[in-house]
Amino acid sequence: MNGANYFLIVNFLVGISFCTVFLIVSTRSRSRIAARWIAVAYAVASLSAIAELLVAYTDFPKVFAIAAFMSVLAGLLLIRVGVARLYGVPAHLTALAGFFCAAVVLDVFIYDLPRGTWLHALSYQTPFALAMLFSAIAVIRSSRREPIDRAMVVLLSVATLQFPVKAVIAVLVGAGPTAKDYVHSPYALVSQSMTGVFVVLVGLMLLSVFVLEIMEEARSDSEVDALSSVFNRRGFDAGCERVLRRQPVGPHALILCDIDHFKRVNDTFGHYSGDRVIRTFADLLSNSAPEDAVVGRLGGEEFCVMLPGVSLNAAMLFAQALRGSMAMQPIAGLPQTFRVTASFGVSIFKSSADMSAAMRFADNALYEAKAAGRNCVRQHQSVMPIAMAAG
Secondary structure, three states: OOHHHHHHHHHHHHHHHHHHHHHHHHOOOOOHHHHHHHHHHHHHHHHHHHHHHHHHHOOOHHHHHHHHHHHHHHHHHHHHHHHHHHHOOOOOHHHHHHHHHHHHHHHHHHOOOOOOOHHHHHHHHHHHHHHHHHHHHHHHHOOOOOHHHHHHHHHHHHHHHHHHHHHHHHHHHOOOOOHHHHHHOHHHHHHHHHHHHHHHHHHHHHHHHHHHHHHHHHHHHHHEOOOOOOEOHHHHHHHHHHHHHHOOOOOEEEEEEEEOOHHHHHHHHOHHHHHHHHHHHHHHHHHHOOOOOEEEEEEOOEEEEEEOOOOHHHHHHHHHHHHHHHHHOOOOOOOOOOOOOEEEEEEEEOOHHHHHHHHHHHHHHHHHHHHOOOOOEEEOHHHHHHHHHHO
16 A cells, blocks of 8 residues: 555545534534534545545546545535534535536536646645635635634635645656556645644634534533523623723623512412513513613522623612513513512722622612612612713
């Protein structure tokens, strides 16, 4: 077995291995369709190794040479579809299918041209380069700009360049006088080793994107309250930290909210109705809060809203609007005349170092609202100098 044969077998096994891994990843990733497209891409592309061997060791070199070309190109285009699904950009299946058919016709046309010439080498490698370039463009067109996405663009761009480089090597070194001689040529060893390297690198990079996505999804699940669909206490604290890293200087507002007489709702109408009250109030907070706000359920019937860059007066107006909306909000499953109210405590703070104190101030203000008869909004008076200084 020569070196080229060895790399052909290795590339086949690597392709099948990546196919298996992506199928496994598809069972956990929210981008499962993308993972399955990429799994199929690796399975299809790996067939080229078998076709290349059949070119050298059967009496039908043209058939299997064209089959090898088709499997590699189909695999690259299927990766383009998977990348498009992963990054949320259009796939244009009809256009890709048309490109595939045109490239196959070109390969049939150039098959009998002298091998090792610029015309043959560039015509053969250009469809592969374009197919890989399509994937790089798909990532560029997406809205994702994380470091791994930039690394993906660089890798796909370099992988695109390998094909014209192969064309140059084929001309300079020689790819064998016929397709049957390819496996025994020095060029085959270089070409298959380059292919193996990029098969692994692109596969590992794509796997990294999926793994990071799965980790992010798991982190999000651990930070979201299952009943209300807003942050739990852990997620609320983490969300506030992320916001304050982006906007460290205040004023920022905290609104602590508590559903009035919630135990009475459970005792009178049952826990299922109590769950509906929780969900209704959480939806009101989420739908009313600005996009950059952090909304969390701290426990039981207590919620908190963090409003970055909002003054005390604006926070008070927002809390009053929430109070009025909740007091008029009908609850599904409860009597039409029954209304649930909530009490609110408001405080502000200037930086992350002051947030824990602001939480205590908001809790004190909430206690004052309850003492005043509930269904009202109170601010903690000790925050007033901070608000004035911030203004």
